[in-house]
Amino acid sequence: xxxxxxxxQTVWIFLINGYWAFPFTRNLYQGPLxxxxxxxxxxxxxxASTTYCPLGSLQQLLGGIRYSLQTGHFYVGTFVxxxxxxxxxxxxxxxxxxxxxxxxxxxxxxKIPSKKYSVPKVLRWGKYLFLLVFVIILPLVVVDQFxxxxxxxxxxxxxxxxxxxxxxxxxxxxxxxxxxxMLYINKMTILIGFTIWSVLATRPFCRTTCPLGxxxxxxxxxxxxxxxxDKDACTNCKACHKVCPVEIRFNxxxxxxxxxxxxxxxxxxxxxxAIHIAIAGHRLGGVKEKSTVVPx
Amino acid sequence: MKEQIKIQKTPFIxxxxxxxxxxIGLAVGEPTRVLEQAKSICLACIGIG
Numbered sequence: 001x002x003x004x005x006x007x008x009q010t011v012w013i014f015l016i017n018g019y020w021a022f023p024f025t026r027n028l029y030q031g032p033l034x035x036x037x038x039x040x041x042x043x044x045x046x047x048a049s050t051t052y053c054p055l056g057s058l059q060q061l062l063g064g065i066r067y068s069l070q071t072g073h074f075y076v077g078t079f080v081x082x083x084x085x086x087x088x089x090x091x092x093x094x095x096x097x098x099x100x101x102x103x104x105x106x107x108x109x110x111k112i113p114s115k116k117y118s119v120p121k122v123l124r125w126g127k128y129l130f131l132l133v134f135v136i137i138l139p140l141v142v143v144d145q146f147x148x149x150x151x152x153x154x155x156x157x158x159x160x161x162x163x164x165x166x167x168x169x170x171x172x173x174x175x176x177x178x179x180x181x182m183l184y185i186n187k188m189t190i191l192i193g194f195t196i197w198s199v200l201a202t203r204p205f206c207r208t209t210c211p212l213g214x215x216x217x218x219x220x221x222x223x224x225x226x227x228x229x230d231k232d233a234c235t236n237c238k239a240c241h242k243v244c245p246v247e248i249r250f251n252x253x254x255x256x257x258x259x260x261x262x263x264x265x266x267x268x269x270x271x272x273x274a275i276h277i278a279i280a281g282h283r284l285g286g287v288k289e290k291s292t293v294v295p296x
Numbered sequence: 297m298k299e300q301i302k303i304q305k306t307p308f309i310x311x312x313x314x315x316x317x318x319x320i321g322l323a324v325g326e327p328t329r330v331l332e333q334a335k336s337i338c339l340a341c342i343g344i345g
Contacts, residue, residue: 034334035327045338052334056341060333061326068329075329079321085314089307154341161341169342179344187343224307281304 001267005098009107012040012099015050017164022047026172037083039091040100041212043154046164047172054084055135055212056154056161063139063149070147088216092223096206096213097260102160103206107245109198117200118247123208124258130157131211153211155183159191166191202245206260217257225279227261229254233274240265240275250275 016038019029029050038044038051045056061068061077068075087095096103110116134153143149154161166187170176197204206213220226229251240250243264248256250265251274266275277284321327339345 028335028337030335032331035331043338043341044334045341052330053341056338057330057333060338061329073329074324075326077321077326078317078324079326079330082314082316082318082321086311086318089310089314151338151340154338155343158341161338162343165338166342169337176342176344181344183345184343219310222304222306222310224311280307281302 001263005262006104008098009100009104013101013104016040016042016101017046017048018050019048022168022172037080037087039087039095041102041158041160041210042100043158043161043164045161045169047168049164054080055158056151058084059135059139059149059151059154062136063143063151065140065149066143066147084212084215088219088223090224091216092220092226092261093213093216093257093259094223094225094261095216096210097262100206100212102163102210103203103260105163106194106198106203106205109195110202112199114199116202119201119204119207126208127206127210127214127217130209131214135211156186157190157209159187159194159205162187162191202247203260207246207258213260220257220259220261221255225277226255227259227263227266228276228278228281228283230274230276233272235272235274237272239269239271243269 019031022028028045028047031050033050034044034052036051037054037057038049041055042049042051042053043056044051044053058077058080061075061080065076130153134157138152139149141149142152166184170180194205194209227250234251236251238249238251244250244259245262245264246258246260248258250256250259263275263277
């Protein structure tokens, strides 16, 4: 199962980064596919990117909301939030575990042999703060003399942007190099910090900082497709605790907002077939289906 | 005897809500703006502006 997941993650990287002419054009993909939302965190200024980043677009729209309304347009982010919500309500955090390029980047780094550490539980609240403050409030409230807000998360934090856009675009466009300053150093420092942390702990960015993960986390308990626990089959052996990369106890908190639905517990730990995928509460495959029998 | 499978309604309600939001965005022409943004280089994302 984990091999399949790695393949799915790799396929997703190439699906949302399918423009490989960039070394010759030395520019971004500018075709119509960029109106499609990337499910995972993938910077739209990555030269290979063929989709838009929901977080970047949302911040840009919220930052320009005054200007839009003044000019008679109602660009308030409904299209972007709609996309994000459709994805979240359908898949929840399956996207984090199966379709996020930056998630895969962290997982690969974690394979580097080193002493491994856990992530303090209190830090998981950080991602909700970043979503609320850096993605919504600051772009809306802090504006320049023209009434335009900045994409705060992209500008000051996002290590995916630094990795996928910051490094390649500076290499592709030599003119940009003269404009690099403290902002670039700050973003590169954050990227290096998360790179080192990813070697030492599993997916630290997803668990503590990612606003997109925080948004999808809100749906984990209610999504159409979700990982469910069959309480009758569970023997409370706690094998699922030992393999979970994000350190949750699945049998105690099924539907946890921290679960990235990697399914390691189901495939590598549970011997009792107690953890399964369900679609709208209906067990996928129909095995051990719970049903109420009523007289016709 | 007839089997009755319990289907969760919440995901469908959520999906309906977000599809409605998405369609409102479509109706006001937001995709054009999103496309404009996505086509241009985001200097903030790179770490420049």
